[in-house]
Amino acid sequence: MAIKHVLRTGLMQLRVLDLDKALKHYVDVIGLDEVCRTSDGRVCLKGYDEFDHHSFTLREADTAGMDFIGFKAESPEALDVIEEKTKAFGFSYKIIEAETDQPGFGKRLAVNTSTGHRFDIYAEVKMGEDIPEIKNPNIWQKPPHGMGTVGLDHALLYGTNAAQTVQYCQEVLGMSLVERLKGPDGKTDACSWLTSNNKAHDIAILEYDKPGKLHHVGFKLESWGDIGRAADLITINDIALDAGPMRHGITRGQTIYFFDPSGNRNEVYAGGYAHYPDMPVREWDFDEVGRGIFYYSRQLNDRYLTVVT
Amino acid sequence: MIQEKISGDKIQCRADETILSAVMRSGCKWLTVGCFGGGCGICKIRVCTGKYVTRKMSKAHLSLEEEKTGCCLACATLPRSNLVIEVIIRSSKWQLNTYYGRD
Numbered sequence: 001m002a003i004k005h006v007l008r009t010g011l012m013q014l015r016v017l018d019l020d021k022a023l024k025h026y027v028d029v030i031g032l033d034e035v036c037r038t039s040d041g042r043v044c045l046k047g048y049d050e051f052d053h054h055s056f057t058l059r060e061a062d063t064a065g066m067d068f069i070g071f072k073a074e075s076p077e078a079l080d081v082i083e084e085k086t087k088a089f090g091f092s093y094k095i096i097e098a099e100t101d102q103p104g105f106g107k108r109l110a111v112n113t114s115t116g117h118r119f120d121i122y123a124e125v126k127m128g129e130d131i132p133e134i135k136n137p138n139i140w141q142k143p144p145h146g147m148g149t150v151g152l153d154h155a156l157l158y159g160t161n162a163a164q165t166v167q168y169c170q171e172v173l174g175m176s177l178v179e180r181l182k183g184p185d186g187k188t189d190a191c192s193w194l195t196s197n198n199k200a201h202d203i204a205i206l207e208y209d210k211p212g213k214l215h216h217v218g219f220k221l222e223s224w225g226d227i228g229r230a231a232d233l234i235t236i237n238d239i240a241l242d243a244g245p246m247r248h249g250i251t252r253g254q255t256i257y258f259f260d261p262s263g264n265r266n267e268v269y270a271g272g273y274a275h276y277p278d279m280p281v282r283e284w285d286f287d288e289v290g291r292g293i294f295y296y297s298r299q300l301n302d303r304y305l306t307v308v309t
Numbered sequence: 310m311i312q313e314k315i316s317g318d319k320i321q322c323r324a325d326e327t328i329l330s331a332v333m334r335s336g337c338k339w340l341t342v343g344c345f346g347g348g349c350g351i352c353k354i355r356v357c358t359g360k361y362v363t364r365k366m367s368k369a370h371l372s373l374e375e376e377k378t379g380c381c382l383a384c385a386t387l388p389r390s391n392l393v394i395e396v397i398i399r400s401s402k403w404q405l406n407t408y409y410g411r412d
Contacts, residue, residue, distance in 0.1 A: 017346070017347055017348065017365035017366070017367065018365055062367065062368040063348075063367045063368050063369040064344075064346070064347075064348030064349070064367050064369075065348070065367075065369070240344065240345035240346065259344045259345055259346050259348075260346065261346050262346045262347065262348045262365075262367075263343065263344030263345065263346030263347055263348020263349045263367070263384075264344070264346070264348060265344065302341070303341075303342060303343060306341075306343075306351065307343040307344050307349045307351055308349060309344065309348045309349050309367070
């Protein structure tokens with residue numbers, strides 16, 4: 001059996017300062033649906049077009065940021081292979097038993113990366129109750145609400161020793177490097193974009209002097225028109241705008257960035273090219289980064305580079 | 310009225326407006342604008358004199374000790390009297406800008 005390792009970014013747990021405000025933001029505005037609440041008060045959400053039990057968990061805490069990001073392995077056998085490879089690679093990990101802190105989720109491998117993040121790898125998840133139709137399906141059962149996100153898409157993480165975590169994503173998780181941004185020295189990579197499937201990216205990792213930071217979590221929209229509608233909702237709901245609407249040179253996705261009420265950066269993202277594993281890695285020189293990220297203005301701003309949670 | 314200690318700039322703050330929002334409206338550039346939600350810590354200031362209330366702020370950027378000395382995040386702080394404030398510039402911004410070859 002061919003082991004493709006991981007299939008996609010499938011789960012994230014995010015810390016928020018105020019759960020009620022966060023729910024209003026992620027459910028009413030971004031358009032996720034509430035799936036369930038845990039006994040310790042966390043809330044599990046999913047997009048209307050996702051089959052798995054949930055993809056996004058909110059935890060009220062006294063800091064903002066990401067608890068962990070989860071990648072779904074192709075099969076339990078693939079998860080076993082990933083565990084063995086993780087051991088050999090040298091990242092520490094622990095096993096989180098099935099049906100514990102994430103309802104509906106099977107056993108997870110919680111891996112501590114060199115960037116100071118936690119990657120949870122899992123193979124089995126119960127199917128959600130409110131899922132897309134399977135037999136002669138319509139496009140949706142209930143009209144999408146808010147920005148109408150179809151589901152969780154990707155994240156950009158900032159952390160220490162990014163090169164080693166990028167190597168882990170490739171060698172252990174089986175991801176492909178899609179694009180890379182060279183640092184000012186022209187040798188080392190400042191940022192790497194990786195995918196485990198046909199998407200242009202599942203995760204991006206940037207070298208930073210502090211561990212464990214979240215730059216943004218990205219949710220998928222269907223079209224450039226939906227990005228415009230998201231921009232309307234950002235103004236109508238008086239949400240703090242970061243940048244956009246615009247397009248990226250890197251991945252070619254259409255996008256708008258904004259902040260949740262706790263200061264975590266969100267992106268809603270549409271388009272982007274289809275990646276195939278035989279494609280060459282696209283490479284950006286450091287002095288072209290403006291066009292790479294902000295394709296229209298061609299100039300990054302300080303806030304985009306430096307504000308993380 | 311909010312006065313910034315180093316520059317001496319004085320700005321007007323509307324009722325129920327955060328310090329950050331008032332600074333942005335004033336056009337003053339001495340405060341770094343971040344996440345607007347009390348999460349990233351980049352707009353950290355210290356209130357030297359005056360009364361204020363705060364919304365929720367990330368403890369990752371504000372220790373209890375700092376809070377006692379008047380430190381707060383401008384995006385989550387609302388004046389309740391005239392204030393004198395000073396800006397605390399976080400070092401990471403300058404480190405990252407150095408990394409990116411900026412001034």
